[in-house]
Each structure stands twice: as structure tokens, then as C-alpha cells.
Amino acid sequence: LSNITIAIDAMGGDYGCAVTLPAVVNALQEKPNVQFILVGDRKKIETFFYEKKLEFSERLRIHHAPEIVAMDEPPAQALRFKKNSSMRLAIDLVKEGEADACVSAGNTGALMVTARFVLKTLPGIDRPAICSQWPTMQANKFACILDLGANVDCTPEQLFQFAVMGTVLSAGINGIENPTVALLNIGSEDIKGNEQVKRAAELLEQCSALNYIGFIEGTDIFQAKADVVVCDGFVGNVALKASEGVAKLFRQVLVEEFKNNFLTKMSALMASYVLNRFRKRIDPARYNGATFLGLRGTVIKSHGGTNILGFQTAINQALLQVNNNVPERISAEVERILMAE
Amino acid sequence: LSNITIAIDAMGGDYGCAVTLPAVVNALQEKPNVQFILVGDRKKIETFFYEKKLEFSERLRIHHAPEIVAMDEPPAQALRFKKNSSMRLAIDLVKEGEADACVSAGNTGALMVTARFVLKTLPGIDRPAICSQWPTMQANKFACILDLGANVDCTPEQLFQFAVMGTVLSAGINGIENPTVALLNIGSEDIKGNEQVKRAAELLEQCSALNYIGFIEGTDIFQAKADVVVCDGFVGNVALKASEGVAKLFRQVLVEEFKNNFLTKMSALMASYVLNRFRKRIDPARYNGATFLGLRGTVIKSHGGTNILGFQTAINQALLQVNNNVPERISAEVERILMAE
Numbered sequence: 298l299s300n301i302t303i304a305i306d307a308m309g310g311d312y313g314c315a316v317t318l319p320a321v322v323n324a325l326q327e328k329p330n331v332q333f334i335l336v337g338d339r340k341k342i343e344t345f346f347y348e349k350k351l352e353f354s355e356r357l358r359i360h361h362a363p364e365i366v367a368m369d370e371p372p373a374q375a376l377r378f379k380k381n382s383s384m385r386l387a388i389d390l391v392k393e394g395e396a397d398a399c400v401s402a403g404n405t406g407a408l409m410v411t412a413r414f415v416l417k418t419l420p421g422i423d424r425p426a427i428c429s430q431w432p433t434m435q436a437n438k439f440a441c442i443l444d445l446g447a448n449v450d451c452t453p454e455q456l457f458q459f460a461v462m463g464t465v466l467s468a469g470i471n472g473i474e475n476p477t478v479a480l481l482n483i484g485s486e487d488i489k490g491n492e493q494v495k496r497a498a499e500l501l502e503q504c505s506a507l508n509y510i511g512f513i514e515g516t517d518i519f520q521a522k523a524d525v526v527v528c529d530g531f532v533g534n535v536a537l538k539a540s541e542g543v544a545k546l547f548r549q550v551l552v553e554e555f556k557n558n559f560l561t562k563m564s565a566l567m568a569s570y571v572l573n574r575f576r577k578r579i580d581p582a583r584y585n586g587a588t589f590l591g592l593r594g595t596v597i598k599s600h601g602g603t604n605i606l607g608f609q610t611a612i613n614q615a616l617l618q619v620n621n622n623v624p625e626r627i628s629a630e631v632e633r634i635l636m637a638e
Numbered sequence: 639l640s641n642i643t644i645a646i647d648a649m650g651g652d653y654g655c656a657v658t659l660p661a662v663v664n665a666l667q668e669k670p671n672v673q674f675i676l677v678g679d680r681k682k683i684e685t686f687f688y689e690k691k692l693e694f695s696e697r698l699r700i701h702h703a704p705e706i707v708a709m710d711e712p713p714a715q716a717l718r719f720k721k722n723s724s725m726r727l728a729i730d731l732v733k734e735g736e737a738d739a740c741v742s743a744g745n746t747g748a749l750m751v752t753a754r755f756v757l758k759t760l761p762g763i764d765r766p767a768i769c770s771q772w773p774t775m776q777a778n779k780f781a782c783i784l785d786l787g788a789n790v791d792c793t794p795e796q797l798f799q800f801a802v803m804g805t806v807l808s809a810g811i812n813g814i815e816n817p818t819v820a821l822l823n824i825g826s827e828d829i830k831g832n833e834q835v836k837r838a839a840e841l842l843e844q845c846s847a848l849n850y851i852g853f854i855e856g857t858d859i860f861q862a863k864a865d866v867v868v869c870d871g872f873v874g875n876v877a878l879k880a881s882e883g884v885a886k887l888f889r890q891v892l893v894e895e896f897k898n899n900f901l902t903k904m905s906a907l908m909a910s911y912v913l914n915r916f917r918k919r920i921d922p923a924r925y926n927g928a929t930f931l932g933l934r935g936t937v938i939k940s941h942g943g944t945n946i947l948g949f950q951t952a953i954n955q956a957l958l959q960v961n962n963n964v965p966e967r968i969s970a971e972v973e974r975i976l977m978a979e
Contacts, residue, residue, distance in 0.1 A: 433887070434886070449831060514875075515882070516883040517879075519886065528876070531831075531873065535822060535856045535876060538824075538855045539856035539860075539880050540881065540883070542881070543885055546773065546860045547885070549775055
């Protein structure tokens, strides 16, 4: 593995430095060949390292950014008026070739709009898409799902491009040969679905370069029925958020039931043991890090409310994608498919 | 409570009589003022009662139906060619006033198309919607969500009508005064969302008769942020199925972890105790029974793969709606709102 540089939006997310900096310090220990540029308020970052007695490293440098994009700031406003924000400068470093990727837990809309404006989309890609990996019933199998909210309405051609990008990511990151691709729909019968989905299905059926397997329903995502699941950003975002909602509900009910019923030391111990094992497999922090596919550069979006482990996972996603040359591979694949037609 | 008659599609669902008939027998014991018409193959139903030694009752009668709609039969074909199916005849009984409601675990699309054709929509309602109640973090609070798949594309006016219908259901069934209504969207900021959702928001903001509170995201459904959640059928169906998928995944992982780690008798006992309590709060059987709102009659759709408890829950939903005169109230509310404008 070559030497990789990651730009970190140190101020982004619900907790800012309190999450991003410890995650970077942990990542430094785990990954000897990576260096980080911490983009944010120099004084705050330095104070944090000093107060928390975190060790500074040769593989760290601070890039001062005087502004912060607020979590609820309108994206267009952030793009226009926050040209010296930690988010913007982190993306600029990717554009200028100083960093191989950037990771931010900041405002999703602002990150998307800014990344698209600064980095531009790859040739043959109309719009970037947000993609992340979801756990399934099969312990080591993941579903790449996109778009998760970058585009509320999508043309059939855009859905087709998402399929290409998801295939590249799934093959590269998960090492899957010829990943299966499905369109998210409300029934597996051909007659169901809206016009865009039906027409996207026609495009995918005609493309021999992709391993298209047809429609799947929401339940099927978690049953590992496809390696890549394609949908528009409205549908994908609702599916993502509803899934998160159910996950939270389950965790809460489970904890309540344990608390209500097991008061002895022994049972509390057992409960925490099971809950920990359970969390290890389901914990959203372990699946954190969505990627903006289709850009000329790697941008990873961490969940805004994630913890240190979660931000580390997002950093690891960035490393995986850089090591796999995901943007370059998407370019090559788009060209190959368009040539074949 | 007056005497109520419910028509049961005895043959519908993945398990047919094996689930529907025991559920009816249980319901007879619980509800002394209800009678049932079992619609289906007379011989099969009689044989089932005989073989399972189930007691027949004065409050039961069989209405013979020689045909069955298959679970994967195209809806239009079922409507056209299965005029003597258990599903069709059960709906016909509602139309003719012989039954106050019907309950089916059969093919959703066929049930919707047939119910709409036979019963027709209420005045002022363009399209019926599928609505069900979802559990939330607040133990006794539910979210009425619609549409869950009857309409893939919806106009803003249809979304508005869904809001009216959901309000009536939530007020009637859950006894909530002035239920809060939200539109499902991908962000709570006004700028987000597609055109239909934005225009539906304008309509809802102008309507003082409804308690509209704005946009919510998928996660918020489970946090009880609104009593009524409105979306188009494509989005609603994906949210429903994704939620079911996560729920299944959680249950599986939880059971696996318990099995892997607790082998002693004592711990197995404790585990099953917690799991049972957990199931009681989360079990989909306890939230089974979606309703087709907007029709001139009450039709309840049970999940096809539900168990006896689940089908009983669906029967109870039918009783609640009949007791609350839901269709009549929707009519009255639509008229009131249109008059007020």
C-alpha cells in the first residue's frame, strides 16, 4: 500500500473535534502508511490535543479554516458564503491533489453541493449519488445501496449510471466478482412500479456488462438478494431513515426489557454480554461512511451524530476507496459500457 | 356494541384455512357480539373443522366459493376471471350489506383492485390508500401511515386526501383528538423534497381543519413525531418493507447470539423470557391488518404470511373500524373540509 493522505473536516458533525480528532489519532495507530490533514480552527484543534493529552504525530498537519458550515445551513448558502469553511477547504485539498480523499461528518446537503461544485462529476455521469453499505442476514455480505438522497427525482438513465457506479464499488470494496444488481421496487412482478423504474429496468436488461437480476423489495435488501441496490434518492433516503428508526426502536425496547426484568448482578452481566455481541453485528457505527459516487475524487460522508468508532469506520471507507481507485474505475467502466453499446 | 358481521376470505394468505379458521374460532370466544361468514371451499372448511376438532358455532356460517385467487396472480386477471373466488365473494358480501367488513390475507394487488371495483371510492376521494399502524418508541402511541402501496405516483391533491383519511382513522381508532399530520420527506427543511410533496405541503398548510405539522423523515415515524404520516405508495411500500427487513435481521441476530452463548438451562430460560417480552412489543403479528381507506366499505388486508395471532389482530382492526364508522366519518370529514374552503 502506498502512502495515502486524507483531509479531515475536523469541525463537522454534531460533536466536531470531540469525535473527529480521537478517531484520527486511533486511525494513525492502526494505519502506518496514512497521513492526515486536519482542516479546521487551528487554535481549537491544538487546544483539544493539549487538553486531552493526545499525542501529535509527524503524519498529522493542521490546515487552518476560519469558518464552519452549520448542520442546518442551507446548502446553497454554505456553497456561496462559506468559502473558508473546514468542509470547503478539505474538499479543495482533494481537488488540488494535496489529499487523496476527504471525510466529513458535516451537513450532508452542503457537502454534496460543495463537492459537486469543486470536484465536478466524472465523464458520462450526470449526477453523483450517495451510496453506503448495509448489513444483511449473511454475516459477511453487504448491500451497496444508492442513491440515498442526493437526487430526489431520477431519470432512467441516471438510475442506470447508479447501477454502473454501485457495481464498481461493490467489486472493488467487497471483492465481489460480477456483483448482482437489482432495482428497488414495490413488487417483483414486472407490472408494478413507476415509469422511471420500469424504463431503467429495460436499460439494465439490455446491458450485458452488468449482472442485472431484476426488481427486489425493501425486505430483500437485508436478505442479501443483491450486491447492488438502485433507487432514486427520495426512496433511498426514506428507506435508510426508516431502517435507522426501526433499529433505534429495537435497541430501546431491548434495553428497556433487560432493565425492567433482570436486576441481579449475574443477569445484568449476561445481558450486557449479549447486548454487546448484538451491537457488534448491528451497530450503525460499524457501517458508517457513505460515499459520494460519480465525482472526480473521493468524498466520504460520516453520519453527523456518529461516535469515535463510527468516524474511524468512515476513515477506513475512504482508505478502501482510495486503494481501489474507485473514481478511476468508474470512469473506465462507464467508457467500457458506452463503447459496448 | 351492536351485532357485527365480518366476512372472512378463508382461503387467502400463505396458509389459508390453517391460519384463518383458528383465528376466527379464537375471535368468536373473545367477541360475543360478532358473527362471521367464512367464504371459501365449503368442503375444505368443514373438513378442517372436523379434523382439528374445532367447535362450530351458531355465529358462524359458510359461504361457498369455488375459486381461489393465487398469491402471485396478476390483479387484473383475478378481477376479470375469478368472479367466484373467496376474495371476490367476501367483498361482494360487504357490497350487498350482508357483512359489515371483510378480512383477507390474500394477494394485495388483487384485493385492492377488486375492492375498488366492487365497492367504489367515497365521494371526494380519487384513490383509496393502504394504511396501517406502526409501533413507536412511546409504548402506547402508534403512527398511522399511508399510502403503503396502492398508488405508485400521487398528485398533491391525493396526498391531501390521504391526510384527511388518516386523520379520521387516527382519531377514531386511537381516540386521538386533533391528530398531528406530517408529510414524509427526506429532510425537514422546506427546500427539500420533490414537487408533489412540496405542493401537498402548501395544500395542507392552507387547511385549518387538519393539524398539519410539516415534514418529517423516516426516523421520526418511530419517534412518534406525528399521529398520521402521509406519503405516496411507492415510498410508503419501500419504507414498510425496509422496516420489516431490519426487524427480521434484528430478530435473527438476537436469536443467534442467544443460541451461541447461553447453553445452560437457566440462561436459556432467561433469554426466552426477555425475547418473549421483546416480541410482545415488536411482534409484527400485533400490528397486523392494513386497511384500504377511501372505499365505501371496510376491507382489511392481513399480511399474507401472518400467523393465527396476526390474523386475529386483523379481525380486531376490522371490528374497530366498523365500530367507529370509519368510511362514514371519512365522507363527513371530506365534505366538511371541502365546504370550509
